[in-house]
Amino acid sequence: MCTGIRFTDADGAMYFGRNLDWTQGYGERVVMTPPAARASAAFPRPDDAGRGHAVIGMGILVGDLPLYFDCGNDAGLAVAGLNFPQSNRYANEPSPGGVNVAAYEFPFWVARNFSTVDGVREALRGVTIVARPVNEQLPVASLHWLIGDRTGSIVVECLEDGVHVYENDVDVLTNEPTFEWQRVNLRNYLTVTESEPAPAAWGDATLAPFGSGMGLQGMPGDYSGPSRFVKAAFVNTHYPVQKGERENVTRLFRTLGSVFVPDGCARMGDGAFERTLYTSCFSASSLTYYHAAYDDLSIRAYPLASCDLSATEPVIVPAAA
Ligand SMILES: C[C@H](CCC(=O)NCCS(=O)(=O)O)[C@H]1CC[C@H]2[C@@H]3[C@H](O)C[C@@H]4C[C@H](O)CC[C@]4(C)[C@H]3C[C@H](O)[C@]12C
Numbered sequence: 001m002c003t004g005i006r007f008t009d010a011d012g013a014m015y016f017g018r019n020l021d022w023t024q025g026y027g028e029r030v031v032m033t034p035p036a037a038r039a040s041a042a043f044p045r046p047d048d049a050g051r052g053h054a055v056i057g058m059g060i061l062v063g064d065l066p067l068y069f070d071c072g073n074d075a076g077l078a079v080a081g082l083n084f085p086q087s088n089r090y091a092n093e094p095s096p097g098g099v100n101v102a103a104y105e106f107p108f109w110v111a112r113n114f115s116t117v118d119g120v121r122e123a124l125r126g127v128t129i130v131a132r133p134v135n136e137q138l139p140v141a142s143l144h145w146l147i148g149d150r151t152g153s154i155v156v157e158c159l160e161d162g163v164h165v166y167e168n169d170v171d172v173l174t175n176e177p178t179f180e181w182q183r184v185n186l187r188n189y190l191t192v193t194e195s196e197p198a199p200a201a202w203g204d205a206t207l208a209p210f211g212s213g214m215g216l217q218g219m220p221g222d223y224s225g226p227s228r229f230v231k232a233a234f235v236n237t238h239y240p241v242q243k244g245e246r247e248n249v250t251r252l253f254r255t256l257g258s259v260f261v262p263d264g265c266a267r268m269g270d271g272a273f274e275r276t277l278y279t280s281c282f283s284a285s286s287l288t289y290y291h292a293a294y295d296d297l298s299i300r301a302y303p304l305a306s307c308d309l310s311a312t313e314p315v316i317v318p319a320a321a
Pocket residue numbers: 001002020021022026060067068069081082083084085104133134138139140141142143175176225
């Protein structure tokens with residue numbers, strides 16, 4: 001399970017974040033890729049030459065290649081990959097003469113080369129996303145992606161008939177099934193409300209609400225993809241707009257906290273429990289990546305401005321003091 005969200009503050013600046021729900025980590029760290037770094041691309045592409053956006057996020061380094069789970073860039077664009085194992089169909093082979101991107105490099109390709117969701121949407125018309133493993137130890141991960149900037153967010157899914165790009169008017173993504181299904185399913189919950197219900201008359205009996213929060217009776221509380229989608233969509237679209245970095249980071253962590261997966265509740269087929277290994281937040285206002293791990297309640301900040309942007313290869317970023 002994983003959940004991604006996006007929203008904007010009172011000044012229109014974007015905050016973007018995710019819960020990474022899984023059984024084990026991959027040795028991931030906060031990685032910053034400076035503008036001048038050259039990372040080897042899986043396929044020859046016009047964007048190979050020259051500089052790109054500075055990118056910061058959670059990932060692993062394989063040689064000179066940053067494999068991001070989620071990241072943001074110096075233009076305020078952010079992207080996150082979430083598990084999508086049943087519906088996902090990447091292309092098996094690259095398309096000759098076209099722009100090909102391996103699934104493992106997709107978040108980096110997006111954050112490296114684009115400044116806006118509009119730019120990504122436009123570019124994706126001609127892109128093939130290819131099922132290519134990183135190496136023998138790191139096979140293909142079946143994912144779909146949430147991509148956001150100050151104007152909104154899109155979801156990218158590879159289905160039977162190719163790459164789909166969906167406008168995301170609730171700014172939330174979880175896991176299976178498809179985004180289209182999850183968006184239609186929200187209509188099952190249109191009667192849930194933040195308001196306290198009025199007392200009801202049942203014959204001679206008057207039934208008074210127990211208190212506030214009862215309007216959400218019927219809101220699912222389990223940890224499945226559809227249930228987390230509904231809950232996160234409700235909270236994300238009802239949380240009052242905030243002003244200020246601290247207030248918006250709080251908003252992001254509290255919203256994702258509403259779908260946080262504690263240990264012992266979601267067992268996988270292999271017997272291990274999934275839990276929210278970390279929650280991250282990218283602030284496009286301050287260009288800071290924030291991170292909190294499952295067993296450490298403090299939120300650590302990694303400002304892009306504190307990184308050595310003149311470096312020539314991706315670097316692991318220590319938390320700011
Ligand atoms: C497992 C992660 C997604 C978490 C998630 O969505 N959980 C939901 C589980 S469920 O469906 O609801 O059961 C994904 C997100 C990013 C993925 C990683 C990134 O894509 C980077 C590389 C890519 C390589 O191909 C595989 C290793 C890997 C290091 C990936 C491992 C794993 O698939 C990650 C960490």
